[in-house]
Amino acid sequence: MRSEDGLLEIGFMRTVFDSLGAGVLVTDTTGRLTACNPRAAQLLGRPRDQMLGHDLHDLIHRRRDGGTVPRSECGLMAVLDSDVPAEGTDELFLRGDGSLVPVIWAATPLRHEGRSEGAVVVFHDFSLHRDAAEQTAAYLAALEGLTARLTMVAEVSTVLISASDTPQMLHRLAGLLVPDMGDWAAVDLRTSEQTGEMRRVVVRTSGDQRAADELTGLLPPLPESTRSAAIQALRSAEPVVLDAEALAEQPDSQLARAHRDLFERLGGSCAVVVPLHTRRKVFGALTVARVDPAASYTEAEVFVLSDLARRAGLVMEAAELFEQQRHVAETMQRQLLTPLPQVDHLTMAARYRPAESAAEIGGDWYDSFLLSDGVLTMVIGDVVGHDLKAAAHMAEVRNMLRALAWDRTEPPSLIIRRLDEAMTHTSDAPMATCVFARIEGPEGGPRQLRWVNAGHPPPLLVTADGRTSFLEAGHGPLLGLSSALHLGLGWPDARADLPPRSTLLLYTDGLVESRTRDIEAGLDSLRRHASALADRDIEDFLDELLDRIDPSGDDVALLALRVPQTGVGAGDDEAPLQHAHNPAAPGRGAPGSRVEDTPVRDTSEPS
Template sequence: MEGEGGPRRPHTEDGVSLTINDQPVRPTARLTLSSTHGDDPEFLRSAHARLVTDQLVDTTRLDRLTELTARLLGTSSSQVSIISDVQTVVGGTGMAAEAVLKQSPAEDSLCTVTVNQGTSLVVTDAALDSRVAGLPPVTSGAVGTYAGVPLRAGGHLVGALCAYDRDVRTWTEQDVTLLELIGEAVTAELELAAVEASYGADRQVWGLAVEAAGVGAYDWDLRTGELRWDDRTLELFGLDRVRFDGRIETFNALVHPEDRDRVIRALGEIVEQCGVLDLEYRVVLPEGRTRWVLARGAVYPGEAGQPERLVGAVLDTTRVQEGEARMTRVLEAMPSAFFSVDREWRFTYANAHAQQLLAGVSRDLGGHVIWELFPQAVGSEFEVRYRQAVESDEPVAFEAYYPPPLDAWYEVRAWPSPEGLSVYFLDITERRAAQDELARSAERGSLLAEVTSSLTATFDTYQAVGRLSQLLVPRLGEWCIVTLVDHVEPFSQPDWRRHVRDIGLWHVDESQRSTLERYAELRIPMLNDDSYLARAITGESSVLVADRAYEQVTATLGSGEARERYLELEPRTVAFLPVRGRGRTVGALTVGRGHDLPPFTPEELNTLVDIAARAGLALDNARSYAEQRELAEGLQRSLLTPPPDPGHLEVAVRYEPAAEVAQVGGDWYDSFLQTDGSVVVVIGDVVGHDTVAAAAMGQLRALLRGIAVTTGGGPAEVLGRVDSAMPTLQIDTTATAVMAQVEQTPDEREAGTARLRWSNAGHPPPLIAVPQADGSVLTEVLEGVEPDLLLGMDLGVERREAVAVVPVGSTVLLYSDGLVERRGQHLEDGIEQLRGTLADLVASGADLDTLSDELLARMLPERPEGDVALVALRLRRPVEA
């Protein structure tokens, strides 16, 4: 990863390479960790680095520890670094393997940051971490994520053990704990090397020479029973020539009592079969210490084929076994389960945590084939991913569920090796349960939000409540029926059937929907007074759940087709929930599940209760809204009289209230005949939308009508007189208005024309649509002169008039601004849209009533923000005598 330097080369004294039996000898480093330097951290760092570079520490052991680190943490690389004025990589795997025994600048290393920090260094995304982002291993892309722990010797920090990868990852507390445990094993390995290095130089050379020269030799004469050992073998067993009598019984007595029977039995089998010996066991030295010995050899037969001699060698493997023991202690101390299998899928090791987790299957895993102990794993994701790792020689990580007897979710990491497969796994059942609960909560919140949106997104609340069945199925049931109570006042139980009706239903199975529809059509008259639906509607119970519903519900259902259709639904569990408004029941929900689904959970029932409450509030609000709307609209319409019906002119008027009850009272129209036979039409809009505006509108309308009839004045004169009268009558408001008068002389009538005279007090201009001879329609805005000020703003304003000739068949349209104004849209754009719509309707030949209705339908949104009034005029053709 971070180390640089030349290849490893043997160290020699005075340039002379040492060999014994033609084998190179690793010479000693003349290094003594005395008290003189014991407290010097720089000296300790340098000393440990020399132990490795001078080959006094077997880097194989450190490489195995880094390989174990990478496997257990699921990373591609791991290394051990000694940090002094330079970094020396003394063990590594993955990308770090090539840097072993090489040196690089300490300031370029992430391990230096770990040592300087003095505690574990965890870096999720190295490129974004200010502590390491600028270091060469990070900028080159070699290190994307990093976790390291410092190594201590003599109370001082000397280096670090780390694991890293190119890709970003999140480290857990367990990862850091595991890294610290392995770090202890690395420290022990380095300390052991330091202790050995403190021996005298001659002792070190002698030990290395003996080790390089081979191992102890033995020769057992099977005919005479004489056992001969060389000096190295005598030393391994703690004896000398005087104390060893050459008898096999003496050897047997030296073997550890726990291994003795195994060794004697193995020797007997080897001799009997003239086979090869490969046996590791413990011996107890005379002073009581235990030593591990690896014995290898072969039995040589005589001329008759009978075994005559067992010749071989022995090797001290105590350090290897102690290292393995340290690894085992690390694995046993792990807070997670770990096991390994060989290439035949037989268990070779399982730590205590794994034994505990897997005890439900077997307390003795060793030697058993994993697929035989865990048959449920065959064909599952466990087998698929384990075999994938072995075949691809790549590690795998996954989460999977194992059924009873384990009945648990596991997070699994598996690493292949030449020996087989190593597996780390963690019981994450509680975490998965928490995730599932979080997902269920999110789903519940999403459903409630969707229900709320559905109930508020449309003006027709009853239709929205009826659609609840499609929202609840299939998330909370297989089928659902929504029932509405039409009766406002409380009613007694015997007459409950007359006041309920089903307004929505749905079944997850399309083929069953006709059955559900027929059952809903028949059920209410057939249910008795003790039925679950009756109890929910009459308020005797807030939530009723019937298990074995095919029995319990049919017991309250009369015989006949309704019962048959119900049984065809195959219900197992049905929930009946009252839909409550403010102090009264306004409906009910019936939600059913079949035999393939479990009963409702408490959380699901709570969700249904919440949905029923929201639906009840929406229905109650809709009912109250409808009552208020009828009252407000009735008040408004009572002030708007029907138009006159003169022979030469067709008049149509429309009023559309706002979606909000409070938005009434502003817009108004009027149409009446003058004493000279002309027709007056008025459209206006009082500022404000409330009952005060409605009252002001009524006063202005009456005032304008009275002035117009009594004075006979034209539009400009009448509007001017209204301006003057408003302060006197204390009408404290402002309003826009267009007053138009249709006039026609006999000659004009004969010619098929009329005059339109109008005055505009700050109101949107009228429109005129004139059919052309070629079938097209000419639509224009009747602007005339610029609109004057609003009524009630300035007593001294001089009102103006404009006059236009209107051909027979033409349509004139007066309208309030609610027809053309929208949020985010310019008024001119709305008027242009109205022009196009009017032209299309006139071209289609629509009569005046149809034209008025279609204008409202096409121009208004589903929920109008304000009320709208319009007056449409069409000059009729004269009737021939």
């Protein structure tokens, strides 16, 4: 296959030329084709003899639209002028059937014995590689879009969970949808099942927000029959896509007219109306619109909006159920908080403030009643739990304590021991805290407090001159713990003098403890405010105390006793308190300071 001088024979070179897996084209110095291998003819879909002699550039080089590429922009022909090799991946060659094939190519000057003879162009069909690249790009674009939608869904879900009430949640939801999902968004709610009354609660726009706010307010009721696609979304609980044709229809009801006002005031060429619903109820509708005439909503976007509206509906249903539970629990508690007895000039007052959240309302209670021996009792308690079941258990524990205590003259510790055993063996009530106290002493005084404390915050005694003392004796385990676990624990009886004109305060932990404040700080705050209010009427004392502390989160129960002056008995009038708002009065600290404990006798007796 080699000649005597070592060169490859011409016949062998021809075989190599014809067998190459790439297309090969050879031109002369003017760009006319002088040779073409079979693979080139196959890729171009043209017989070789119909190509030879033709100008390569004019014959096959084309733009994406099929037009001819200016010769000055042809990289293949530039090789003939520059005598420098070139390559590229963004060229299209014209096939014999008129179709275009993308090619990857390389062109090299052809020199023979030092003279330029033309150029050699080698090329491959690049369509498979380009299709794969375009598919990858399309996949990445779709993935980016999906990621953006998932991010928005996550943000909206966070808003739905964290919003403190339904109006706040809907305002924040609309704010997240604009402008990502539309140029404006509006929420219309059904405010009455019976009358079909509607109210537009929020309109959010990327334009003039003041004009959008003017569109909120009361709407006409839901009509009995309508052709309006937007209103049908409320009835069918299915999403409705409004295009230009649907928006051009004449409204057939006042509510449809009010919905059309949104588009006339804010613009809109297309929109999606999705119901805010659950399986049980349709609460209203969310409308999201785009103004650009070329814009439209994809199936995926409609699905995302429908999903978000469904999530919002679930949150609204949960809020509604919580409010119903709150009402039932609060009603149950208020029915059990009976009127307070007024005995021997001992003035009593009580307050109950339900929790802000239905999830927190539950087991706080106060009580006061006369025993068979004429002694007055004071009770404050809190059953573990914050739900309707806790409220029911509270009623059970309260009634058991009344039944066990009313006809017995035995110490409070024995009453509490029997209550602990009763809770363990006859009730499914969980653990509870409680202070059970007897107000003892002859008519006209002096009077004593005798009590036990089952895991509850200590009572606070406030003297007439503003000194305070937490009564921390008499402390024992929670109710429902000792007997259930066979611990054999008890509750020591404690005694303390009740000075004339002093105030005894029993309270639940919601007054002094919250998620943002520990109980020690809460107790200190209670002591300071109670001291400053020592001279107030007992009713004002409780009202002012709640206003100043402003407890939040848990529910709160308060029970207060005002002791009369010494010698006041049946038929006597209690003299008014003389200490006014004098921060320099004896025993009173300056505003905000910690006052000293009054010397109150506080002893414990073993049960």
